[in-house]
Amino acid sequence: MPFDRNLDPTSEYTSLGFALFSNLLLRPLMNYRHVAGERGIEVVPDLAAEMPDISDDGLTYEFTIRDGVRFGPPLDRDVTAYDVAYAFERLATPEAGARYGFYFSSAIVGMTEFSEGTSDSISGIETPDQDTIIFHLRQPTGDFMKRVAMPAAAPLPEEIAGCFDGPAGYGRHLVATGPYMLQGSEHIGTDCTELEPARGFVPERRLTLVRNPNYDRATDDPSIRSARFARYEMTVEEDSDEIYRRIEAGKVDITSGGPGLDEIRRYTSRRSLRDNLHVESGDRIWYMSMNLTEPPFDDINVRRAANHIMDKDFLVRTWGGDILGEVATHILPDDMLGGALESFDPYASRNHAGDVAAARRAMAKSSYDRDADGICDAAACKDVLHVTRSSPPWPAMSGIIGSSFAKIGIALETRAEHDAYSVIQKLPNNVPITSAPGWVKDYPDPFSFIGFLFDGRNIRRPANTNYAMVGLTREHAAELDIDAPARPVPSVDAAIDRCVATLDDQARTDCWADLDRMLMTEVVPWIPYLDANKLIVTSDAVTPYEFDQFSGEISFAHIGIDRSF
Numbered sequence: 001m002p003f004d005r006n007l008d009p010t011s012e013y014t015s016l017g018f019a020l021f022s023n024l025l026l027r028p029l030m031n032y033r034h035v036a037g038e039r040g041i042e043v044v045p046d047l048a049a050e051m052p053d054i055s056d057d058g059l060t061y062e063f064t065i066r067d068g069v070r071f072g073p074p075l076d077r078d079v080t081a082y083d084v085a086y087a088f089e090r091l092a093t094p095e096a097g098a099r100y101g102f103y104f105s106s107a108i109v110g111m112t113e114f115s116e117g118t119s120d121s122i123s124g125i126e127t128p129d130q131d132t133i134i135f136h137l138r139q140p141t142g143d144f145m146k147r148v149a150m151p152a153a154a155p156l157p158e159e160i161a162g163c164f165d166g167p168a169g170y171g172r173h174l175v176a177t178g179p180y181m182l183q184g185s186e187h188i189g190t191d192c193t194e195l196e197p198a199r200g201f202v203p204e205r206r207l208t209l210v211r212n213p214n215y216d217r218a219t220d221d222p223s224i225r226s227a228r229f230a231r232y233e234m235t236v237e238e239d240s241d242e243i244y245r246r247i248e249a250g251k252v253d254i255t256s257g258g259p260g261l262d263e264i265r266r267y268t269s270r271r272s273l274r275d276n277l278h279v280e281s282g283d284r285i286w287y288m289s290m291n292l293t294e295p296p297f298d299d300i301n302v303r304r305a306a307n308h309i310m311d312k313d314f315l316v317r318t319w320g321g322d323i324l325g326e327v328a329t330h331i332l333p334d335d336m337l338g339g340a341l342e343s344f345d346p347y348a349s350r351n352h353a354g355d356v357a358a359a360r361r362a363m364a365k366s367s368y369d370r371d372a373d374g375i376c377d378a379a380a381c382k383d384v385l386h387v388t389r390s391s392p393p394w395p396a397m398s399g400i401i402g403s404s405f406a407k408i409g410i411a412l413e414t415r416a417e418h419d420a421y422s423v424i425q426k427l428p429n430n431v432p433i434t435s436a437p438g439w440v441k442d443y444p445d446p447f448s449f450i451g452f453l454f455d456g457r458n459i460r461r462p463a464n465t466n467y468a469m470v471g472l473t474r475e476h477a478a479e480l481d482i483d484a485p486a487r488p489v490p491s492v493d494a495a496i497d498r499c500v501a502t503l504d505d506q507a508r509t510d511c512w513a514d515l516d517r518m519l520m521t522e523v524v525p526w527i528p529y530l531d532a533n534k535l536i537v538t539s540d541a542v543t544p545y546e547f548d549q550f551s552g553e554i555s556f557a558h559i560g561i562d563r564s565f
Helices: 015-025 081-091 111-116 240-248 261-269 300-309 312-319 356-364 394-406 420-424 447-454 474-480 493-500 505-523
Strands: 060-064 125-129 132-136 180-182 206-211 231-235 277-290 325-327 384-389 412-417 438-440 526-537
Touching: 015 180, 015 206, 081 111, 081 125, 081 132, 240 261, 261 277, 261 526, 277 300, 300 356, 300 394, 300 505, 312 325, 312 394, 312 526, 384 394, 384 420, 394 412, 412 420, 438 447, 447 493, 447 505, 493 505
Parallel strands: 384 412
Antiparallel strands: 060 132, 125 132, 180 206, 206 231, 277 438, 277 526, 325 526
């Protein structure tokens, strides 16, 4: 299956994993309704009996555990506040390989100290009894309830999860709290020395989920989960043609991967197939990242010129055109800001095809354009390493990216990689520009875009995601044992903290919109080019159909199957 940590909730970091956890397998304190649009991004109580009590200063959250929620086989016991606390301890244990622990360690008092081994408990988490868990925060955190709705924050049974020191082991022994469990969970065992993986999950081959006999529908909210099926069967099929043949024959109902260009053309051109292609808001931006520590992109005028010159219209057409999304003109997906920046385009050009004159005016202000003619004439603009992907549509994009940059005197040396992320995420990060990355929200708040991608304190080993190195200081560079930036690098850390600490929803949205504007005009780390849609193909039998705005996948919690089609 396309999971990167074999369904270990602490470290699994894929949209399909998020969907299966929150729709079917786990019950975090808070959750989502798993429907499309604004209603789908409102947090509602799940394991929590009700909304938490929040202190007036926004620093303390007290949750009460819902009665009657039990772990599935092989444990067959009630879920307690201690199980939730253990999930956070595992998040803060370096050996567990938490992929997005930053969201919690940056918010909860004492998680960093526990992670570093200077404390044997997380001081900011209290469990006065088995039904109560209290979080103490480092600062007011307006999206905290969305963070505790993430799968890694769901309760974990220490007696089984604690058997695994590293990532990926627990996933094959996962104990469910939701309406479904791994087939064969009753045979996992409870002795660390004799555990057997559930037979329903064979990584890279198949996943079978069956009813959890300990799930009590009376403890759940039907707006979160309809749970209509007796079982789910998922298999890996690498032949995309075979996948769509089986869908159209009614032998398979959904695919987790998006269709390629050939499938898109077939589904949009045939009347009999059009209703089976669902186009949803993807909450994803595809972009080029420029490294603010590497010449010539350590000069903001070069970065501005790069945004002016890029033919974004061509790039979007290379992807497949309007059905894949709209031209991106700023950092955050428009839907994540409620459309607040839909008209914001600081590098506007006719038909988004690039503006040579504006680009050359920006370049003329650069220290790398010694005669101020709008063409870079410094050695730093020759043979500039550009890392991209080797799979479509990136090879087709590389030509227009190279020719666009050539108009302002920058000659790219393009290197196509099968696994480009392994190159661009590795420190020391000396890749001047990459067109490989895209980013989809981790949860429905702009912090899950901007906080992860631009917080200088989040530049880290082993998998750095701040490719632009925004906010890198000389001191932090020394800690990471990488070269210090030759020029001061702008930081947005203080602005991020200000937005995070804003508790009012509208004021927080306004704060993030202002920061997006600042990033695009005063920092300029990216050339965003595609505000992408999510495309899902289903068979005729999938009815009702629903989309899960939280995970960006089909809503496993609410879809139905009608075999009369």
